[in-house]
Structure formats: C-alpha cells, structure tokens
Amino acid sequence: MESEYKLLSGAMVTLALATATLVVVPYLQLDNVQPSPGLKPYTEQQLRGREVYISMGCVYCHSQQPRSQSMAPDFQRGWGRAPVAGDYYYDNPHLMGTMRTGPDLFNVGARQPSVDWNLGHLYEPRAYTPGSTMPSFPFMFKLKDKADAGDKVVNLPPSFAPAGKVVVASPQALDLVAYLIGLDHTYPVNPDATLPQVVKDESAARIKATAAEDGAKK
C-alpha cells in the first residue's frame, strides 16, 4: 500500500462502523426508555452511598444484573428476575459489573434489609459468612470506649466484637448501607414494553415468576 490517506480513511471507516453499531444505534434505541414502573429514584443518602460503592470498587466483585432463567439459576439463588433497560434509568454510571467474586447485588436490599446485618457485614464479613473473601472495611468504623449520643453502634456477634469497646459506624458506612438496602428491583416488569428482550412465551413465565418471588418475600 502506498497511500497513507487510504490507510487512515479505511481505519476511520472501520472505527465509525464499530462506533455506529455498538454506541450510536444502542443510543438511539435506548434513548427513550422510561424508568420501570415501581422503580424509585435514589434518595440523597443513597446517592452518597452509591459514591462510596464506586470509590471502594465494589463493582469489581459484584454484578447487578441477574441472568434470565433460561440461562442460569440466578433466580433460584434469590437474586431476582432478569433486568430490563428501564431498571437502570437512574444509574449513572451503570454498575452492572462483569464479575461475581461475590453474589449479585441487584436485589440485595430485598434479601438483607437489616441495617445492623449490613453494617456488621462491612465491618467483618466473615462474622456472617464463614469463608467469605470480601475485604473488611475497618476504616469505615470507629472503636470507642463508649458510644456518644447519635452514634450508630454496630451489633456484632459476640466473638467478633472487640473486647471492652463499641464499634461505631461512620456516616460513610451508613450511606453505603442505605444504598445497598435501596437495591430492590423485585417489582414486576413487562419485558416487552421496553425492549425486544426475550421471546414471547418466555415473558409470561417470567412475570409469573416475579409475582411468585414477590409473594415469597411477603
């Protein structure tokens, strides 16, 4: 090849093609997606907690996208139905994740709605899940001789509580827990309303399953 112009224009055409298919067309197709009915916007505290989630890199071990039942038993594990695009309406940046060193968190708020459990779990994951490889986050907590007024004391299992001290949660830890507990996408969705996501006969089963899951939660 003799012409650098041919080279560069060719290179740009191929890149444009890739950008069109993986960025522009999805943009156009998803631009008018509405939030799923039942999805609530984040509160101020949850948004702060989301920032903590991002800054601690939780996304590198936890996904937020259960797979469909035809693909993997994510639903049977209690992780919930497969998401649709509208479920991520308020998410910026997206935190779908690509790794499951730990479980999927799309519905962790529905599974573990207890503030105490979540705080204790952040302080020492192995106190609640033996063998867990999640890091502990001791720097998000303070050890005090006595709790002051307004302090949120973490109730730990006795064998994991430091002797003679109380463990107090930092605002950061409380924000993060507020975000985690807010992760609850158990409301039903109609997959056909948003995107051609699944084949028709599958969707009926999916909605039924979602309803069943909701029932089980109550």
Added chain:
Amino acid sequence: MDTVTVLLLTFIMSVTGLGIFIWSLRRNMFDDNPAAAGVIFSTGEIGHVEDPSATPEQRAGLQKTVTEGGKAVIDPSLADQLKRELADRMEADQSTAYVTFVFLSCAIVWLVVASTFGLISSIKLHNPEFLTQYAWLTFGRTRTLHLNMVAYGWCPMAAFGIATWVLPRLLKTRLYGGRFALLGCMLWNAGLIAGLGSIAVGINDGLEWLEIPWQVSILLVIGGALIALPLVFTLRNRKVDHLYVSIWYMGAALFWFPILYFIGKVPGVHFGVEQATMNWWFGHNVLGLYYTPIALASVYYFLPKIVGRPIQSYNLSLIGFWALAFFYGQVGGHHLVGGPVPHWLISLSIVQSMMMIIPVLAFSVNQHLTMRGQFKTMYYSPTLRFIVVGAMMYTLSSFEGSFEALRSVSTVAHFTHFTVAHAHLGLYAFFSIVMFGAIYFVMPRVMSWEWPHPKLISLHFWLVTIGIGIYFVSLSTGGWLQGLDMLDASKPFMDSVRVTIPYLEGRTLGGSLMTLGHLVFAVHFVLMALRYGTSRVGPALLHNRKFQPESQAIAGA
C-alpha cells in the same frame, strides 16, 4: 428497527466494506510482492540475521541456522549501496534514541509498580484480611490501580517507545517532531499520576477501564495527540514509496486510540444500559484496536528482521490487517451476554468475534510459514524467543476469545476469573511478552551499548513465561470451576467462592514469578542505562561506523 434486519444489515455492510477494500487494494493483493515484504531490509541485507542483544556466540549460531556454512555473503556490487543505507538507518536510530529511551524508561517504572499492585490484589483475593487498614489499600482500589497502571502506564509507554523507534526506520528517514512526543509523554504521565492519585483516594468515574476522571483524561487525550504528531510529520517526510505492514498497524492504532478514549470519556452523553454497551465497546477495542495492532506491528517487523528473511506472504498480512480493522471493532458486546441489552447487539458481537478467526489465522499462518524450518533460531536469539512466544499467544488468546464469545461458553465463563485469565493471556502473554522482546532488541541501538548481563535476559524470559503459564492454567481452571458451581442451583453460592481459593493461590504464585521477572528486567535496564558491564563487541558498537569490520556492520547495524 427489526432485530434481524439490523443484524443482517451490519453484517452485510461489514462484508461489503471488506470486499471494497480488498478490491481497492487488489493490484497489490494478487501480486507476488516480495519487494514489499523486503522493504524492512537494506539492499543485500536479506539472509543476514540481526539480534542486538545476542552475544557473539549466539549471533554466530543464529546465522548458522539461517544460512549454510554460517556466513552471510554480501554481493560486492551492492556493498557500497548497503553502506549508504546503513548510514541512513543509523541516522534514523540516532534521531529516535532519546525519545525512545524516555518512553521505555517510563514503561519500565510503570511495569514494576503495576505488578506490585497486581500482586497485592491477587493476595487479597485469597487472603481478604491482608492490608485492610487503609481505604486506598482495599481490593477495589489496588486492583483498579493495577489495571490503570498496566493499561495506561506500561502498555502505552512501551507501545509509543517501540513505535517511535520503528516508524522512522521503516520510513527511511529521521524522526520529525520528537519534541512533541516528549512533551506528550510528560503530559500523559502527569495525567496518569493525577488519575491514579484520584482513584487511590476514591474519586473515579466508576466505569471499568475508564476510571480516570474525565477532567484528568483531558491530559491523556492531549498527550496522546502530541505523541501522534511526530508520526504525521515523519510520514510526510518519508523516503519510501511503500508503506510496510507494520506502519499500517501502528499508524491506525495511534489514530484509533484517541478517538476511542475521547468517545468513552466525553461527559454527559452515555446513560444506563447504553453506557454499558459503550463501556465494553471501549474496553474491548482498546485491546483490539490499540495494543493488539502495536504488538502485531512489532512482530511483523522484528521477527523477519531477526531471522533475516521477509515474511512469507505479504498478501496474508493485508487480509489480516483489514479483517482485524473490520471485525474487531464490533466484538465488545459479547461481554454483555445475558445482560439487559438488545439481543441483536449481542448476536452481532458474537458473529464478529467468530469472524476474528480470519485475521488471526492470516497472521498465524504467515508467522508460522516465516518461521518454518527456523525454530532452532529461538535457541540462539534472546529477543526472538519473546517475539515468537508472544505471537503464538496472540493466536491462542484470540481463538480463546472467539469461542468465549459463544453463548454456551460465555454462560459458564462470564462473571468468573476465567475472563481475568483470558485478559492476561492477551495483554500479558501476547502484548507484554512481544514488547519485552522488542525492548531487548531496541535498547542496544538506543543506548549504543550492549546488555551487560545476557544471562539476565534468559532469566527474565523463563521467569515470566513460567509465571504466566502457572497464572493462566491455574486461574482458567479455577474460573471454569467457579462458573460451573455458579450454574448448579443445588450448590450454595459460597461453593463457587471456595472452589477458587487454591487456584487463586496458584495465581499469586505465577504472579510472583512474573513480578520477579520484571524486577530482573528493570535492574538490567538500569544497569544498562548506567553503562555497567563490559562491551563485548569492542568499541565499534553500534553507532560508531569507523571501527566496524564489514561483517560486524551488518550484524550490528
């Protein structure tokens, strides 16, 4: 738009586009064009081996495997012209020496720091109580620091360094605008340090591969553009008609990257699920359209150069390049198999992933045919070992990648350490190992000095190849078992965590060997920069023409 229509349309467009390109290049395509493939050699140089990091014995052995009798003969009628061309090449080398040295020095610093953080992260995965007292040492940050140091520190610095050195040689001119590259290098490093600092304190954009805050990314974009400028100037001043295959890969890559990065980082555009598709469009293309072409360009240059024989089929290299350009850009969506994205997008990406077999085969066949009957050369040439092993790993990692995109495989492998192992096969076993070889080849020219301790090169080679071998086998196995456990609803989730532990420990072992190899490499590099060791070839070394005996001039220039 209907799913099937979109899918068919893009597919037809890709194939048509490829067809048009092949048609437009047809004259070159179907010519038996050894002249084009031989453009990396000076007149009469084919048949002469070259490995600046080899000892005289190794060099003699290398030559012996290539030519019978072990002597390369120069046609006396061509000797004068060869002398002139070698003088030009030395001028090209001298013009790039300083710039290349700066880039490669930065690359090696980042390599060592990055592997340290990689090792810390690896230990944390099977020993979660290791270093938990500070936020910046938590897994989510050390892992991210590791990734960013590799992706924006070691890899691009090495790539820029090698590209800066190779391009003027191929264009048979000196480097124009080297100062812009130096300024770009400084801006890039400043941006990277600022970006890493902000990740360490917890400020980041929250997207994998795109963590560096966009405000800081501006420095990287400007830096990258400044680094590409000398390429443009040098291209305009070129003294060759024909652009060798390495130039296409490097030229295209240097232009692709800033565009990718710009689209990925532009604030306020991407949202929700669309952001996820963009995320993987970027994450995959930075590998496929930036690191991969640079490393392939290096293989296409160094491999024939070392064995003194042009690549077997220039036409295959053409197919390889354009097919890579057409297919690779659209494979990113397979990271979202099973995710809440349009079905057509995933199907398209899977199709394109499988199409990638074409350029990979084109490259592998070509490489194999060029090396055919010459594998013994690897025994003698320290740099060729790296290049050939790295190139083979390209074939392996690309085939693995193509099959990993299939739904059935992805169902198991996705969300597991298997993907991490695959990423390391590509960016480490392929890209980094090719870069090691290229750096060993380039540095004696850059410094006009020889590697002080050739045995350290061997040590480095064995440490990193054994290290990545253990790493890859161990982590792939662990990841696959993890995936199978996750698909078995009768097993609790914790089983999929427990099953990986011994394999994660294996990964740490492999990673330690790799890190050790990098330390050996870095120490050797510093010793060379400080001019330790005795020069084994006499004062003639590489830039000094006066004292070089004829045969040495070939071997050394």
